[in-house]
Structures are given as structure tokens and as C-alpha cells.
Amino acid sequence: MTLVPYPPDAVRRYREAGLWGTATIATEFHRVARAHPDRDAVVALEGRLTFAELDARTDLLAAGLAGLGLRPGDPVLFQVTNRLDSVVTWYGVLKAGLVPVATLAAHRGHEIGEISRRVGAVAHLVEAGLRGFDLVGFAEEQRRGHPTLRHVLVVGDDPRGHSLAALGGDTDPAEARALVEKIQAGIDPDDVAVHQLSGGTTGVPKVIPRLHAEYWYNGAEYARSWGWTAETRVAHLIPIIHNAGIVCAVHAPHSVGACLVLGTPDLDESLPLLAREAATHVLIGHGHYRAVDHPDFDAATKAVTQIVLSGAKVPPALFEALEARGLWSGQLFGMGEGLFLTTRPGAPREARLTTVGTPLSPLDEVRILEPGSETDVADGEVGELCARGPYTLHGYYDAPEHNARAFTADGFYRTGDLAAYGRIEGQRYVSIEGRIKDLINRGGEKINTEEVELLLLRHPRVAAAAVVPMPDPRLGERTCAYVVVDGAELTLPEVQEHFAALEVAKFKWPERIEHLPEIPRTLVGKTDKKRLAADIARKVSTS
Numbered sequence: 312m313t314l315v316p317y318p319p320d321a322v323r324r325y326r327e328a329g330l331w332g333t334a335t336i337a338t339e340f341h342r343v344a345r346a347h348p349d350r351d352a353v354v355a356l357e358g359r360l361t362f363a364e365l366d367a368r369t370d371l372l373a374a375g376l377a378g379l380g381l382r383p384g385d386p387v388l389f390q391v392t393n394r395l396d397s398v399v400t401w402y403g404v405l406k407a408g409l410v411p412v413a414t415l416a417a418h419r420g421h422e423i424g425e426i427s428r429r430v431g432a433v434a435h436l437v438e439a440g441l442r443g444f445d446l447v448g449f450a451e452e453q454r455r456g457h458p459t460l461r462h463v464l465v466v467g468d469d470p471r472g473h474s475l476a477a478l479g480g481d482t483d484p485a486e487a488r489a490l491v492e493k494i495q496a497g498i499d500p501d502d503v504a505v506h507q508l509s510g511g512t513t514g515v516p517k518v519i520p521r522l523h524a525e526y527w528y529n530g531a532e533y534a535r536s537w538g539w540t541a542e543t544r545v546a547h548l549i550p551i552i553h554n555a556g557i558v559c560a561v562h563a564p565h566s567v568g569a570c571l572v573l574g575t576p577d578l579d580e581s582l583p584l585l586a587r588e589a590a591t592h593v594l595i596g597h598g599h600y601r602a603v604d605h606p607d608f609d610a611a612t613k614a615v616t617q618i619v620l621s622g623a624k625v626p627p628a629l630f631e632a633l634e635a636r637g638l639w640s641g642q643l644f645g646m647g648e649g650l651f652l653t654t655r656p657g658a659p660r661e662a663r664l665t666t667v668g669t670p671l672s673p674l675d676e677v678r679i680l681e682p683g684s685e686t687d688v689a690d691g692e693v694g695e696l697c698a699r700g701p702y703t704l705h706g707y708y709d710a711p712e713h714n715a716r717a718f719t720a721d722g723f724y725r726t727g728d729l730a731a732y733g734r735i736e737g738q739r740y741v742s743i744e745g746r747i748k749d750l751i752n753r754g755g756e757k758i759n760t761e762e763v764e765l766l767l768l769r770h771p772r773v774a775a776a777a778v779v780p781m782p783d784p785r786l787g788e789r790t791c792a793y794v795v796v797d798g799a800e801l802t803l804p805e806v807q808e809h810f811a812a813l814e815v816a817k818f819k820w821p822e823r824i825e826h827l828p829e830i831p832r833t834l835v836g837k838t839d840k841k842r843l844a845a846d847i848a849r850k851v852s853t854s
């Protein structure tokens with residue numbers, strides 16, 4: 312089965328509790344836009360749109376997309392950065408009933424080829440004029456020899472694809488609205504709305520189907536949990552077409568009529584935007600944990616009342632630096648597969664400093680299990696974080712073998728993260744204590760070590776390979792590859808050339824190569840990655 316549905320009794324419970332709605336994401340957005348027409352919906356570096364403007368513009372875009380022959384359910388690959396038009400296309404694509412696939416602008420042939428075939432992508436949406444890489448030319452190449460990929464859609468100007476700015480421009484607004492309503496009326500709110508990607512645990516990235524009702528609920532509950540209102544101004548600096556971007560910065564603020572202040576990862580251009588637009592809430596991913604030292608940070612956070620830190624353990628020095636400036640901070644643990652944990656307003660200082668808090672939804676169920684078992688560990692002990700609930704998946708798309716391992720018998724998703732329950736002021740909070748899944752978290756981008764090892768083995772002189780995280784002060788982790796080679800040692804540029812030739816996204820390329828006569832094994836014959844990770848950590852710390 313390609314799509315694993317939520318169990319019907321769970322769906323009934325989520326609806327009876329008022330968590331899941333009965334409308335599609337596009338319809339939910341339209342309702343909010345009608346209620347808050349003149350408020351800012353998005354402010355980005357290129358410009359701004361009110362809810363009424365964004366609603367009208369995305370109706371026209373949807374009509375244009377339908378006019379190209381795109382049909383409800385058709386998957387559309389997204390490769391765009393944080394721009395005003397990225398938010399416009401997000402809702403335009405949803406209004407046309409199409410299914411955004413949250414691929415990254417950094418992905419290349421290796422990833423796009425695999426993912427687009429897996430989901431049967433029909434259109435490829437790319438950004439023109441990206442510095443350093445011609446995404447439009449890349450999309451044209453991908454289309455060749457790909458049976459389903461029919462359209463190249465372009466954000467920005469480029470004659471080689473359909474420019475989204477022009478699309479639908481000559482449609483009558485009332486006709487466009489009627490068409491969108493007709494399309495949306497034909498979509499079941501429990502159908503797939505969006506495909507997110509997982510860092511996964513083995514092989515290529517897994518596809519996470521997100522459904523209209525549960526995905527919108529995820530965002531709406533996030534907004535509620537922080538106490539947001541239509542006055543809130545939510546800043547976001549990390550990639551928007553990621554799960555955290557869509558949930559925390561697009562759907563969540565829009566569920567309450569609040570504004571998204573959309574920056575980019577470049578603090579020099581984004582912090583002044585936050586200052587100008589009086590952002591009140593900002594999510595800081597761990598690649599930006601040093602933002603407090605930026606000369607524009609204080610001005611950028613003048614109106615900020617909530618800072619959310621996410622992606623890796625929070626260094627006490629950062630928490631204290633924020634506190635010294637009078638800034639309240641909390642933490643977020645989130646994943647494309649669903650489960651969110653947050654330390655919300657009211658959480659004691661110690662919980663905000665040392666834990667990721669409590670589950671977002673009252674109907675979330677969290678268990679911490681002995682890895683590989685279905686036995687709960689005692690409070691205070693470390694085990695695998697497992698979850699079931701109103702926005703956590705029941706199966707990856709088209710991955711039956713992996714699904715058989717990724718869930719407990721009663722449908723709890725095994726996150727691969729290690730966690731412990733602790734008690735602070737009488738309440739249980741979850742802390743993250745590492746992970747058992749074999750991946751590298753490079754400034755928030757997840758890199759599958761097995762995927763990188765298989766790519767290394769395709770080099771004619773690599774006989775064996777083991778890939779481990781290498782500590783890095785800025786990104787948290789980078790990729791280090793231990794290899795056994797035939798003949799002379801391989802240089803890093805040689806290895807990188809090999810990855811370039813295989814069209815692998817650059818963030819996955821090994822950043823350090825270590826040579827070994829053989830790969831060390833544990834007593835049971837598995838690659839001894841602990842030993843290798845400790846080896847590289849020692850080398851990095853003493854270099």
C-alpha cells in the first residue's frame with residue numbers, strides 16, 4: 312500500500328475532539344483571509360502582501376495552473392528559496408489541488424530523480440536566477456527521460472519555463488475563485504495535501520505524506536500553543552519549504568490571521584527586516600545559535616516577546632545571553648513525520664533551559680521505549696522517543712519494508728531520537744539525549760550516512776566506507792568519511808569530484824576523508840561507528 316491511512320477510530324476521535332477540521336488547507340486559508348483581509352499576510356525582502364492580496368493572487372495562479380492541464384493530486388516538486396513568491400506559489404499550488412513536494416533548492420539529480428519518480432511528479436517548480444546554480448536548466452534536464460514530469464514552472468523570469476508571475480493573470484477574479492472552490496470541493500480533507508521529506512534512517516530520503524486536516528491542525532495548534540493572535544508577527548530565517556517552515560511560519564501564523572516576516576538565512580539582510588517589521592516571535596535554528604553576537608541582533612529583537620530555539624541542544628550560554636537581554640526563550644523539537652514538543656509560556660525556567668517540553672497536542676501520545684523493544688523505560692532513563700497522535704504519520708509513502716520497522720505494533724512511530732522524561736516542579740518534561748538513527752544533522756539538514764556510504768562505494772577505488780558526524784562549532788555536525796581504498800590515498804577534492812559527477816546535493820558531500828587499513832567492527836560484526844565518531848571528535852578538538 313503506498314499510503315497508510317490513520318486508523319478510522321483515531322480519525323473519529325480527532326474530529327470529535329475538534330482537532331481535525333473538515334476543510335482543505337486552501338479552504339482554511341481562504342476563510343482566514345476573508346476574516347483578516349487588510350492585515351499583512353507575508354512581508355519578505357522583496358515586498359509584502361495582505362491576506363486579501365495573497366488570497367486573490369493565489370486564486371489567479373491556481374486558475375493558471377489548472378489551465379496548463381495540471382489536475383488535482385498531481386505532485387509538484389518545489390525548489391525555491393525564502394521569497395515572497397515562494398509563499399504565493401505554496402498556496403497557489405494547493406488551491407489548484409496539486410500536491411507540493413518539499414524538495415530543497417540544494418537537491419540535485421541524485422535526489423530529485425529518485426524522489427520525483429517515487430511520487431510521480433508532474434511539474435517541477437524552480438527559482439530563476441539563483442546564485443551559483445541554474446535551477447531552470449537543471450529542471451529542463453530532469454524532464455528529459457522522465458515519463459511523468461511534464462511542466463517546468465518558474466518563480467522569477469526565465470523564458471525556458473512557465474513564469475508563475477504571468478500565469479492566470481488574464482483570468483477574471485470571480486471565475487478564478489469559482490474554479491478554486493470547485494476544485495477544493497472535490498478534495499477529501501483526509502487526502503494527501505503535501506509530501507514532506509524525511510532525513511530517514513536508511514537509503515534515500517523517505518516521503519512523508521501529510522494530509523489536509525492533520526497538517527493544518529499541526530500549524531493551528533502550534534499557533535495556539537504560543538498564544539498567538541492576529542497581532543503576532545512571526546519571523547522565519549531558515550528554509551521555508553521545510554516542515555518547520557510550513558508548520559511554524561506559514562500555516563501557524565496564517566491560521567490566526569498573523570503575519571509571516573520572511574527572512575533568509577543571511578542575517579545581514581534578515582535582521583534589519585525583523586527590526587523594520589517589528590517581529591514579535593522568531594524561531595532560531597541551531598545554525599543561527601550565534602545570531603546573538605550579530606551587531607543587528609538587538610535592534611531585530613526589540614519587539615520580540617518569544618524566541619524559540621530548535622534543532623539541537625541549547626547551550627546554557629545562549630539561553631543566558633538571551634535572558635540577559637530580557638528575551639524569553641523556549642525550545643521546540645519537531646519533525647517532518649509529525650510530533651512536536653515545545654516549552655510553552657508558563658513552563659518553568661529550568662524546563663525551558665534543559666528540555667524540549669511537552670507534546671503539542673492534548674491527544675499526542677508519547678512513549679520512551681528501550682530501543683528495539685516495546686518496553687517503556689523508567690522516568691529519568693534514556694530510551695527511544697516514540698509517538699502516536701493527531702498529526703504523526705502512520706507510514707511513509709510507498710515504503711512497506713521500512714514501515715514494518717518504523718512503528719510499534721500499536722502504531723507508535725519510532726523517531727530514532729533518544730530522550731528521557733524528567734520531572735520539574737511536578738510536571739513531566741522530555742529532554743533529547745542523542746539519537747540512534749544513523750544520520751548527520753548539518754545545521755538542520757539531515758544527511759543519511761548509509762546513502763553517503765553507498766555513494767562512496769561507487770568510486771572505483773573505494774573498497775569500504777563508514778560515514779560519521781564530525782563536530783563543528785557553526786553547523787553542529789559535518790560529514791566525515793572513513794575509507795579503505797585500493798592504491799594511493801584519495802584526496803578530498805577527488806572525493807568531492809566523484810559526488811559532483813553523481814549529481815549529489817552539495818550539503819551531503821564528505822568534508823573530511825580519513826584513510827584506514829580496514830573499517831573497525833563491533834563484537835557482533837557491525838561497523839563500529841561509535842569508535843570512529845570518537846576518533847574524529849578527538850582529532851577535531853586537538854587540531
Ligand code: AMP
Nearest residue numbers: 621622623624643644645646647728743
Ligand atoms: P526534520 O524532520 O528535518 O525537521 O528533522 C527532525 C529531526 O531533527 C528530529 O528527529 C531530531 O533528530 C532533530 N531535532 C529536531 N528538533 C530538535 C531539538 N530541539 N533537539 C535535538 N534534535 C532535534
